[in-house]
Amino acid sequence: MRRVVITGIGAVTPVGNDAETFWQSLLAGKSGIGPITHFDASKHAVRVAGEVKGFDPLEVMDHKTARRSGRFSQIALKAAREALVSAKIELDAATATEMGVILASTGGVFEMGRQETIIDERGPQRVDPLIIPRWGPHMSAGRVGRQLGLRGPNTSINSACASSTDALGQAYNMIRAGSADILLGGGTEAIITPVAVATMGLMGALSKGYNDTPAKASRPFDLRRDGFVLGEGAGVMVMEAEEHAKARGATILAEYAGQGWSFDAADDAAPDAEGQSLAMIRALKSAGIAPGDVSWINAHGTGTPYNDKTETAAIKLAFGDAAYRVPASSLKSMTGHLAAAAGAIEAVASVLAIRDNRIPPTINLDTPDPECDLDYVPNVARDARVDIVLSNSFGMGGQNATLILRRYRD
Numbered sequence: 001m002r003r004v005v006i007t008g009i010g011a012v013t014p015v016g017n018d019a020e021t022f023w024q025s026l027l028a029g030k031s032g033i034g035p036i037t038h039f040d041a042s043k044h045a046v047r048v049a050g051e052v053k054g055f056d057p058l059e060v061m062d063h064k065t066a067r068r069s070g071r072f073s074q075i076a077l078k079a080a081r082e083a084l085v086s087a088k089i090e091l092d093a094a095t096a097t098e099m100g101v102i103l104a105s106t107g108g109v110f111e112m113g114r115q116e117t118i119i120d121e122r123g124p125q126r127v128d129p130l131i132i133p134r135w136g137p138h139m140s141a142g143r144v145g146r147q148l149g150l151r152g153p154n155t156s157i158n159s160a161c162a163s164s165t166d167a168l169g170q171a172y173n174m175i176r177a178g179s180a181d182i183l184l185g186g187g188t189e190a191i192i193t194p195v196a197v198a199t200m201g202l203m204g205a206l207s208k209g210y211n212d213t214p215a216k217a218s219r220p221f222d223l224r225r226d227g228f229v230l231g232e233g234a235g236v237m238v239m240e241a242e243e244h245a246k247a248r249g250a251t252i253l254a255e256y257a258g259q260g261w262s263f264d265a266a267d268d269a270a271p272d273a274e275g276q277s278l279a280m281i282r283a284l285k286s287a288g289i290a291p292g293d294v295s296w297i298n299a300h301g302t303g304t305p306y307n308d309k310t311e312t313a314a315i316k317l318a319f320g321d322a323a324y325r326v327p328a329s330s331l332k333s334m335t336g337h338l339a340a341a342a343g344a345i346e347a348v349a350s351v352l353a354i355r356d357n358r359i360p361p362t363i364n365l366d367t368p369d370p371e372c373d374l375d376y377v378p379n380v381a382r383d384a385r386v387d388i389v390l391s392n393s394f395g396m397g398g399q400n401a402t403l404i405l406r407r408y409r410d
Contacts, residue, residue, distance in 0.1 A: 001176040004256040005245050005408060008087025008238030009348045010079035014050035014231050014335050018082055022345065023352040026360040027381040031215035031334050033229050038192050046201040048214040049192045050231030050336025061147060070108045070134050072234075073143035076188035079234040080144045083184060087238040087250060091148060100152025100180050101141040102171045103236070104163030104187035104340045107156075108135025110196040140188050144236075152180055158340060160395030161300075163187055164235065165343030165403050169259035171239050172403075181244040186344035188234035197230060203269070205304060205396070206230060218337075219364035220301035220330035221308050221372040228302040231336025235344030237351070254351045255408045257388070258287025264398030271307050271394055276314035279400035280390065284318070287404040289388060291319040294326050294404075296359050296384070298346050298391035299376070301330025302337050309371040311392065316374075327384065329362040329377040343393035343401065350389040350405045357386050 011018065014032025015025035025032070032050045041047040057066040057074040060081055066074060080101070089095065112135065115127050133139055138156045145154045153174065157167040164187025171185035200206045207227035210217035218229040245252055260282030264275030284291060300311050316323045331346055338345060353359060358381055365378035388406045395401075 002178065003242040004172050004175045005240055005242050005252045006237050006254045006256060006351055007240055007245050007250040007252055008083040008089065009253065009351055010082030010086060010236045011234065011345050011348045012052055012055065012075040012079050013233040013345050014052055017052065017055055019086065019348055023349060026331060026334055026349060027358055029334065029361050029363045029379060029381065031363060033214045033217050033336055035214060036192065036197070039194050041197065044197055044201065045208050046197050046206045047211045048217050048229060050229055051192060052232050065147065068130055068133050069143050070139065071190035072105050072107060072188045073139050075190065075234040076103060076140050076236065077144050077147055079186065079188070079236040080148065080184050083236040083238050089238065096149045097151045099150045099182050099184065101145045101150055101154050101184045102157065102167050103141040103144065104157045104167040104344070105137050105140035106158060106189060106191055106340045107137030107140065110191050110193040111135050113195055144184065152183065159399040160397045161337065161339050161342055162393040162395035162399040162401040163340035165391065165393035165401035168237070168343065168347055168403055169261065169401055172256050172259055175239060175241050182238065182240045184236050185239050186234065186236035187341040189339045189341035190232045191339060192230055192232050200230065207303065216364055218303050218333050220303045220333050220362055221369055221376045222365050223367040223369045225303045225305060225308065227304050228332065229336035231338040233335070233338050233341055233345055235341060235348045237347060252408045254354050254405045256403070257406045258283045258289065258404040260286055260402045262400045264400065266398060269396055271310040272398065273310050273313035273317060275398060276311060276394055276400050277317035279402040280314065280318035280392065283390060283402035283404050289404060292322040292325065293388055294390045295386040295388050296353060297326055297328035298350050298389055299328045299330045300392040300394045301332055301362065303332060309369065311394065312372045312374055323374055327359055327375045327377050327382065329360055331360060333363045343391065346391050347403060347405065350391050353386045353389060354405065354407050357384060358382065359384050359386065
């Protein structure tokens with residue numbers, strides 16, 4: 001099997017609309033959580049989210065294309081363009097023909113109900129005729145591929161909150177197997193909508209107790225956590241076969257070393273420690289790495305009471321005694337939970353942690369939960385040698401995906 005490397009990164013997040021700003025905000029412990037502005041949330045029990053700020057789709061597409069594109073597609077294209085610049089790729093006919101796109105997204109599923117109302121009130125002739133190109137989940141990859149003229153494999157994946165780590169893993173396997181030499185992989189999400197916020201709030205998944213202090217709302221592993229905070233954004237990476245990257249003289253940022261998947265097969269919503277541990281164990285085996293060799297665990301760490309203690313237990317199952325020696329932290333304390341895009345922006349951060357030998361903190365970790373007793377890097381970034389990162393993404397429904405990145409050595 002071929003080695004797979006990362007040569008470019010791009011990100012659009014609640015704490016920065018490019019990868020470098022995103023990274024420096026994480027190291028500074030900056031919160032991107034604030035009052036919801038995408039709609040009037042005054043009647044909702046949940047009124048805070050991690051919104052992308054100051055994004056203009058006309059930066060990356062013309063007005064007509066922007067009108068036909070959902071927000072999730074718009075921000076995906078911005079992140080993809082940045083990743084190409086980062087990788088120093090100038091698209092020509094040959095490169096565009098071989099390059100593909102594998103992205104994760106929920107798409108516009110939470111927008112569809114508005115069309116039912118239009119049909120009821122105004123008739124079927126007034127429904128949006130562009131629902132599929134605007135809101136179809138496949139358009140995350142489709143819009144990126146179409147705007148950039150990329151004719152390689154093109155697909156979208158949804159496996160709940162494991163989606164973009166799943167998508168990156170599928171890209172990794174495709175390149176390893178020789179089905180592609182170069183791919184854009186990652187995820188995008190923009191579901192801060194009335195229906196999404198209402199239904200997740202009623203489920204009890206979202207934080208309700210910090211509406212007046214939004215920067216404090218996302219607090220993974222803290223005793224006073226009361227749910228996750230919904231976020232939006234996109235993360236995209238240029239992934240290549242090692243020999244392909246070398247042939248074009250690319251700067252290699254990191255190696256994609258391994259991937260593990262599992263399914264809880266236990267409950268529709270509640271996580272399962274054994275199921276989660278299997279994804280980590282399989283990723284470690286895939287990469288040929290011992291648990292104690294991991295430099296940092298980029299934790300799923302959503303901030304729900306049950307999820308965080310379950311992940312803690314899962315790490316202990318997968319890592320054994322090493323669980324107490326390997327630092328872990330949750331970027332969701334700053335960005336909120338980007339659902340299908342979470343693993344992608346966390347993978348971007350993992351690359352940068354390897355570059356800079358720094359571990360971002362878990363902010364708002366003021367009173368550690370005794371059941372979450374690992375080294376969760378509270379509140380302040382840490383200087384440390386970072387050679388290997390294990391990054392977790394666990395979906396509501398039991399889908400689990402874990403990836404491993406490591407410092408590239410020839």
